[in-house]
Amino acid sequence: MCSNNFHKFADEYELRVASNELASIELTNQQNRELRITNHYIMKKPNRWRTMFALKCPKCQQAKMFKPVNTFGDLFEMHDTCPNCEQKFELEIGFYWGAMYVAYGISSALCFIAFALAFWGFGWSEYQAFIFLTIVVLLAMPYTFRLSRTIWLYAFVKNK
Numbered sequence: 001m002c003s004n005n006f007h008k009f010a011d012e013y014e015l016r017v018a019s020n021e022l023a024s025i026e027l028t029n030q031q032n033r034e035l036r037i038t039n040h041y042i043m044k045k046p047n048r049w050r051t052m053f054a055l056k057c058p059k060c061q062q063a064k065m066f067k068p069v070n071t072f073g074d075l076f077e078m079h080d081t082c083p084n085c086e087q088k089f090e091l092e093i094g095f096y097w098g099a100m101y102v103a104y105g106i107s108s109a110l111c112f113i114a115f116a117l118a119f120w121g122f123g124w125s126e127y128q129a130f131i132f133l134t135i136v137v138l139l140a141m142p143y144t145f146r147l148s149r150t151i152w153l154y155a156f157v158k159n160k
Helices: 002-018 020-041 048-053 072-076 095-121 126-156
Strands: none
Touching: 048 126, 072 126, 095 126
16 A cells, blocks of 8 residues: 555656646745754754753853763863863863852752751651751762852853
8 A cells, every 4th residue: 555655646746847837836845844854953052051950061062071980089070171162161270269159059058958858858856867968968969069160160151
């Protein structure tokens, strides 16, 4: 059945091409179809907040800012430049000193949320809530470090 439909379609196409008017209309339809396909594959501009939390380059928003983690020491290793757009990640010496304030804000919010969840949400004692808070903050420390540097860089670098 597919073969019959294909031959029927091919015969109709040849008839359309035989007439100049229909061929020009078909060309226009073909161009419209190509445009729709092209527009379908063109990526929308990435969301700046989403790429920030994904730790991507602030300029191109595609390449990762940090090197892959193989050992514990690699958690804090950053690329010098973006592998995709060559954006420098350290704009000047001591640039990331300001990221400490961002990390402080993130950690403070995380501490409040973790303590409130443990103390009022789970009904644990203050001591148990503090132990829970300590574990959460220690586990979140590598991501907090990376996120604070990313947010700080996003504040100073505009995207394309």
